Amino acid sequence: MDLTSRPPRADASRNRNHLLATARTMLTDHGPDRITMDALADCSGLGKGTVFRHFGTRSGIFQALLDDNERAFQEGVLSGPPPLGPGASPRERLIAYGQARIRFLLEHHDIARAALDGRQPAPAGSATPLSRIHIRMLLTQLDLGPVDLDLLAIQLTAALDGPLLLYLSKSELDATTCPTEQRLTTGWQNLIHRICHP
Amino acid sequence: MDLTSRPPRADASRNRNHLLATARTMLTDHGPDRITMDALADCSGLGKGTVFRHFGTRSGIFQALLDDNERAFQEGVLSGPPPLGPGASPRERLIAYGQARIRFLLEHHDIARAALDGRQPAPAGSATPLSRIHIRMLLTQLDLGPVDLDLLAIQLTAALDGPLLLYLSKSELDATTCPTEQRLTTGWQNLIHRICHP
DNA sequence: GCAGTAAACGGACTTCACCCCGCTTACATT
DNA sequence: AATGTAAGCGGGGTGAAGTCCGTTTACTGC
Structure with missing residues (x-):
């Protein structure tokens, strides 16, 4: 090779x-x-x-740390038990993937944020490509009519990562008043349901 | 005041x-x-x-330039002719807003990108809040059952801005082989249709 | 006009990301 | 083991972001 x-x-x-x-x-x-x-x-x-x-670069340090943490996560996605791993329906897997990624990003929030690089096009070294590719793959299996799947995958990746990495500040994410993780997970589930149904 | x-x-x-x-x-x-x-x-x-x-900060310069450019755009959104301005159905306005913002961000792409700041939570000084608030407002009018509208608005904002600002590199956006603006606009329209329908 | 004051100005200073290139060291080959 | 060499190492140098604080200047009330 x-x-x-x-x-x-x-x-x-x-x-x-x-x-x-x-x-x-x-x-x-x-x-x-x-x-x-x-x-x-x-x-x-x-x-x-x-x-x-x-x-x-400096953010490269954090990307390497994140990569390290992500190995187990990737393992679960590619060959773990369903619904995250193969075996469940694509829709279930999509929801499970979002849930797992939300948990992962919350758990490693400081690293993930520091891994972002203003000058770089795409966030998180090799992390986000996985999201994009995996989501893209599950969408293919979903048989949504004539749709630009590449773009839809990017949009969903952005909808999944964006709130955690860009739009919500640390204080908003730490808000213990409302259970953030639950909220994000439910929101993602809702989004996928709406995307899939018609 | x-x-x-x-x-x-x-x-x-x-x-x-x-x-x-x-x-x-x-x-x-x-x-x-x-x-x-x-x-x-x-x-x-x-x-x-x-x-x-x-x-x-350095990115503050570009945020100020972007703000400046955005004044006309905001005018069109808040009090221009439909479907961008008030008068059309919320769904039409949502689609029109996406189209207008895509055009705006493509037109001022270099400034918008430079306005991003790695250390800052939310991109684009006062630009993105407008997106988020406006989308939130239109969603309210859409009568989607019991949904976390705040979160959905953030997700859609991310799905709209993310591809342009974060996930697609300059070369991908300049690809004259496929009409990027058309593709993004159609993708956004598709997304909104799916969100609204059920 | 004139004094008082809070805001605005300017530029030296500090810190840090990133570059560069001569030196050192692990490995392959014999 | 000796040698060649490409990869890895080190740390001084550079440019730019952001801070600080003494000085200057536009407005306010008299």
């Missing part, structure tokens, strides 16, 4: 893991704002250039 | 206008990337502190 590219050097992957671990420690200790390229370099005892080599 | 706050000082509003005019010139001459706080200060002959006083 990749005969051209060689496996990463031992010190490289060791340093990468060490950087991610250090970043997690800093995150739980002081929150995302205090994670700067210099600070991460200092705390890990490595050079600044090394940090950039591994993550490219 | 605002007895507490006094009108802005003459020099302040003069400088503000001058800064916006300078920013527009720089924008058409060199594109958005070359607009930095220092550059704008130098080109306008004012101090950097003044630029920050007026716009707060």
Whole structure:
């Protein structure tokens, strides 16, 4: 498959893991704002250039952390038990996927937000493509007449991620007065029902 | 109404206008990337502190430019002829609003993108609130049973703005092979039909 | 006009993301 | 083991965002 590219050097992957671990420690200790390229370099005892080599940009750090967290989530989507995994109807899976993603994004909210990059076109390194592709796939199975499925998938991805990542501030999401997660999940379910029914 | 706050000082509003005019010139001459706080200060002959006083952040400049452009658009929405303005059915108005906003965002794409701020919760200073509130208002008139209208309005706002501002790259939007505006407009219309029908 | 004051101005200063490039080191080959 | 080399490492350098605070200036009441 990749005969051209060689496996990463031992010190490289060791340093990468060490950087991610250090970043997690800093995150739980002081929150995302205090994670700067210099600070991460200092705390890990490595050079600044090394940090950039591994993550490219500041938000790249958070994208890597998010990727890490997302592995289990992806597993559940691709080969876990229904309705999230294969086996249920596409509509059920779509609803379950939204619910799972809402939970995931709420749980890792600070990382997900920090992974956004103003200059980048699409949010969240490899995270969002999964959403888009998976939703696209489930829509195909739904047999909605002659529709621009690519665009609909993007619209639904935006409707799912947008509120959590862009439109609702942290204080609004933390509002314990109304159960946010429940509200978002129900809203998503409602949206899918309306999309599917006619 | 605002007895507490006094009108802005003459020099302040003069400088503000001058800064916006300078920013527009720089924008058409060199594109958005070359607009930095220092550059704008130098080109306008004012101090950097003044630029920050007026716009707060770099993206604030673009938000102000967008606000400026949006005045005519808002006028059309609030008191122009139907179906964009009042007079048509809420469903027609919702579709017309989407179409108008898509056109607006495509026309001012570079400004709108630059107005996004990674660290800020909601995109586009006062622009998006209008979308959200207007959509919310039209949804109310639609008599969709017992639905969380606030959330639905946010979801639809995200579905409308997201593709243009976040998910589609500039090259994808410029694709002259398929008429992007037509595609987006049709997609929005389809979405609204599905939301409304049942 | 004139003094008082709150707002606006300006630019030096700090911090941070990101670049660059000479140096070092892991791995392959013999 | 010795050697070649490409990948990885390090940290000083640069440009731009955003802060601070002393100075200046437009308005207010006399």
